[in-house]
Amino acid sequence: MYQPPPPEHEQPYPERDQYPLQDTQFHPQAMNRSTSYNADPYGDEEAPYNDHMDMPLLPPSGAPPISYQLQETYAQPQPPSVHFGPGGQPVGTPGGMGIYPGPDPGSFPSPGPHFGEAPRRQPRRYKTTKRVELVGGNLVLDCPVPTKFLQAVSRKGDKEFTHMRYTAATCDPSEFVKEGFTLRQQLMRRSTELFIVMTMYNEDEILFTRTMHGVMKNISHLCTRTRSRTWGAKGWEKVVVCIVSDGRSKINPRTLSVLAAMGVYQEGIAKNVFNGKPVTAHIYEYTTQLSVDPDLKFKGADKDIVPCQILFCLKEKNAKKINSHRWFFQAFGPIIQPNVCVLLDVGTRPGHTSIYHLWKAFDINSNVAGACGEIRAMSGPGGINLLNPLVAGQNFEYKMSNILDKPLESVFGYISVLPGAFSAYRFVALQNDEKGEGPLQKYFLGETQHGGDADIFTANMYLAEDRILCFELVAKRNAAWLLHYVSSAYGETDVPDQVPEFISQRRRWLNGSFFAGVYALWHFMSLFRSDHNLFRKIMLLIEDFYQTFNLIFSWFAIGNFYLTFFILTRALAQDIPNQPLPFSASVGNALHEFLNYVYCLLIVIQFIMAMGNRPQGSKWAYIASMVFFALLMGYMLFCAAWLTYLGINTALQEADGSGASRVITLLGQSTFRDIIISLASTYVMYFVASFMFFDPWHMFTSFIQYLFLTPSYTNILNIYAFCNTHDVSWGTKGDTGVATDLGVVASKKDDKGNHTVELTLPTEQKDLNAAYEEACLDLQKKVPEVHQKRDAKTKQEDYYKAFRTRLVVSWIVSNMILVAVITNASIFGWFGDINTRGSVYLGVILWSVAALSAFRFCGDDKHKKKKKRKADTFDEDKETNGTDEGWVPATALDDLVGPLFLTFASDPPTCLCTDDQDRLLMYPLPDPDLPEPQVVQQVFVGTRIVGSSSAFSFKTADGKYLSADKFGVVSADKEAIGPLEAWEPSIHDAGVSLAASSGKFLSVDEIAGGGMRARADAESIGFNETLRVYCQARLKKKQRVSKKEVKDAKNVELDNIKRYQAWGGKLKLKDKDVAELHKAKKQGNFAEAMLDRREKLKADRYCK
Structure with missing residues (x-):
């Protein structure tokens, strides 16, 4: 059991954040060995080289010594680490070097700043073999952290600060507790109020530090609330941060370097197989005192950073985000038993006090089972990202959803979706009942019933599994849980700024939300099995009707938008008396017909691309479609504005009197009532609601972009989503092999009968420090931006699909032009009226058919027979010679x-x-x-x-x-x-x-x-x-035979024939016979003589 250190052993926090990751100018000067341990090594300027060397490694007298054993039963004294300069003279204090970076002074040729890369470390040895006793039959290691890291922090007296705990999990998340695995919070008997999970795939170090630093700033804020009954100076002991990385081969190496620089991760510790069981997850536990900000600068206690209990779960295989949540809820949750669980995606930066506000919603209302905050789109410095129309449109969409949708649903008590990027749940509310049924059972059903194991409806529904979880929480049997929206909590995240990524993201969102919405509406009767009071059930029923109407409206969104476009544009093509038009009716009619064809063509193109092309392979086609839809939207807005002007002008002219009668007259006017009020109730309401929330800036920076992107939202995104409902695969098929690159270990019994295992680990401080230094140096390097490129096969497939799309579109466009010319050319006065064009067109078609038939009739049978004989000969040759394809x-x-x-x-x-x-x-x-x-x-x-x-x-x-x-x-x-x-x-x-x-x-x-x-x-x-x-x-080279061999073969065959015929007497001619033949030749009756001879020599093959 861990015991807190005595107060006198706690060291004061450093005053500044000059930590190892910061750029350092190295000055190889003489060592000053008189500096005390508690001296502040962090000056206003960047620390010189000798200042780092001034800090001894060993703690002050009176402090408990730091042990570096893997287990306490086999502790070995560690020799002091001494570094040598030129000439073999030792450099540094007896305990070793100061905090990183610390190259040897002799490595520099002359004094002065060093601007090059720091010298690379010597290769790690990994030669130390230790015998480790198993903990409950499981491989658990207490590994010392590097001394260079300890020198940069203040707390060194407790084992949770000096040792990192590694556990090799060899089971499914649901069996973690049954297999006897434990966590530090259980060993230290700490109660956990907040359990924060950060799910990660292959995000880089910038995205990771953005989220991690934001979380640690929130924990610091919790510790400043000294008047709280829950929080206070030691509030960090009630918070555990769980980082779950989805696949060891997928994690970004630089993200691992950040975790190593924070003391959480050590290379060379993990193993692949233990006692014949493959390791499913590598679990690292450490309480860090340093935070790394997105600029890759260390922040410590001088920046109000408090210790943070980190649980890093590195999954061996990639099994997707829902499996990461299984480790969080099913493996770690039952051991830690938290009150509130916070879900974060790596890349989302929570506000400095957002996590506290989320937690407060649970603390105030005991019926709250889940809560979420506002998701904001990152606008960049000075809002520069909003110059991208795609980002601005998403920013407006997020803002209005947080202003109108989320507060409304929160009033009813049921929020259709708590975004997984930033939300919180009460752990008790998530638990299943005694029959194993409940929210978590339904939530994790999506992992086991997916793809080929589930029907297509279920597979698409679990693309938005968080919506299923929200519904199951509110409809939980014998419970009265509610969902709440906290406007004071927010999380900032990057939104797609490229069209292909945007379309791919919305495909999953739209399909998942649609099928999950149908599921919630179909099972709305489950709400009546809950313990909600009658008033709440009526409220939930009202919201259910509201969601049903929204679902029906979204189903007919494409048709509704086209009809709106058709009606508005056609209104400017009609010549109505006493209603002026911006241009003549003929021009308006021409525009209406032309734009109508363009609209229909764009819809057809969307279907073609959605069912056969990847967005990444048709990027420019989708961009062009968005531009054309934006132009159509611009004309629609012009038509709506003109009709609005006409409606108001006409209503004012017809209205008599003033006051109420004038208003009644305006409302009685159909144009004013149908267009003006609907537009005002939508767009004006946006302004009013935004000002009521004191957050109106998106109306001035993003509203216009969103208006022009509206047809793309309706047409492009919906068409692509529904045309790809078959794409529900998670991409993990075939990942069944067991890697052995980390090593395989097996336990044995020692003399005392205890199960132990021999491991080769980097336990010497010189190796640990070298690994730590390498991780820090790796982060100091600037990695050039790598643009994703398609592989050759994908590029070729995209090219073929793009060619197919262009061919089909050209085919459709040419036929549409033909139809338009024949049916609507009268608009431009081409080819006379419709009757004349129809007669001419029909005549051309009939005479063309007759001419083609007559031409096909040409040709005689003899010619066909000759062609047939040639074809037969060709077929024989082809059959004889074989095929040359493949x-x-x-x-x-x-x-x-x-x-x-x-x-x-x-x-x-x-x-x-x-x-x-x-x-x-x-x-x-x-x-x-x-x-x-x-x-x-x-x-x-x-x-x-x-x-x-x-x-x-x-x-x-x-x-x-x-x-x-x-x-x-x-x-x-x-x-x-x-x-x-x-x-x-x-x-x-x-x-x-x-x-x-x-x-x-x-x-x-x-x-x-x-x-x-x-x-x-x-x-x-x-x-x-x-x-x-x-x-x-x-x-392929065929077996060739030389001419000599062919000639010899012919001679042999001829000799054989002659021999056989000689045996039969057929080729032996008498002198009389020869003379008769010569005579017949001279007389001209040689043919008759030969016929006579044929009768005599019927057996001779040459005479037949």
């Missing part, structure tokens, strides 16, 4: 000249491929039974090397050559042929093997994470060294 196996060295497809019979089967950066990749075959290259980057051109009888070179599609160095590293980025680019193939029964210039064979090797790579270091030929090489059938 790819066939290479069976001879001559087949290796020309285009080749190089494959390995690995698991799964793969082929050699290159990318845009000339990197050699192993690409899985889509169909192993039909091996054919999918893109040109998978084709290599084989060529015999001049001067060698057996060496070949293989060139990529980009003109580079396949090569292998002496270490066995295979690449495809060489510009010319050299010794390393020469390969010697050998043909055998199993396939083809390629030997590099080193004599080693090309092989395929499996790497961490289940991937494949090509190597050239195999000593002998085996299964992994055997390639399946395919060449084009039309270039």
